[in-house]
Amino acid sequence: MVAVASASEADIAWLVREDARTGKAWVSRCVALGEYLVAREAGEIVGFLRFSRFWGRVPYMEMIRILPGHRRSGVGTALFLAWEEAMRGEGASLLMTSSECDESRPQDWHRRNGFIETGSIELPGLQSVPAVFFIKQIG
Structure with missing residues (x-):
């Protein structure tokens, strides 16, 4: 438990x-x-x-x-x-999260839990690949 x-x-x-x-x-x-x-x-x-x-x-x-x-x-x-x-x-009324664009398993987990992809961002020097953002309406 x-x-x-x-x-x-x-x-x-x-x-x-x-x-x-x-x-x-x-x-x-x-x-x-x-x-x-x-x-x-x-x-x-x-x-x-x-x-x-x-x-x-x-x-x-x-x-x-x-x-x-x-x-x-x-x-x-x-x-x-x-x-x-x-x-x-x-x-x-809204939740947000993100994942690196090459992380398919975490992205699948987000989708299974009701998140939808909402965009991405590149942060050169801070990460090697873009981040994909997800949102979920809860209210």
Whole structure:
């Protein structure tokens, strides 16, 4: 059984290790703002979802990561559905996310979860391929 909850200070070391591109200061900031959800199985963290708000308003899923031994078992969907419900509860009517254009599996996952492609952007020097953006109407 997967349990999803907001991350706490006790989860910071795990998140720093598993969300390695962000660094401790950013992880701590996001935890303090409630921008991480963690999924637990048998009391152990097996995945996380990190989000922010695009333009300060639109909930934007920045990263969802599930530990290899727990992928394709519903953990990612449980995280996503908990986030979607939380954002709906805050009055959001639209969700947003993105993927690199050459990542077909993540894009398929977004589509299976109701997202539609809405455009792309190239950021030379920051990424090697364009990012594809997705939105989902929830309200």
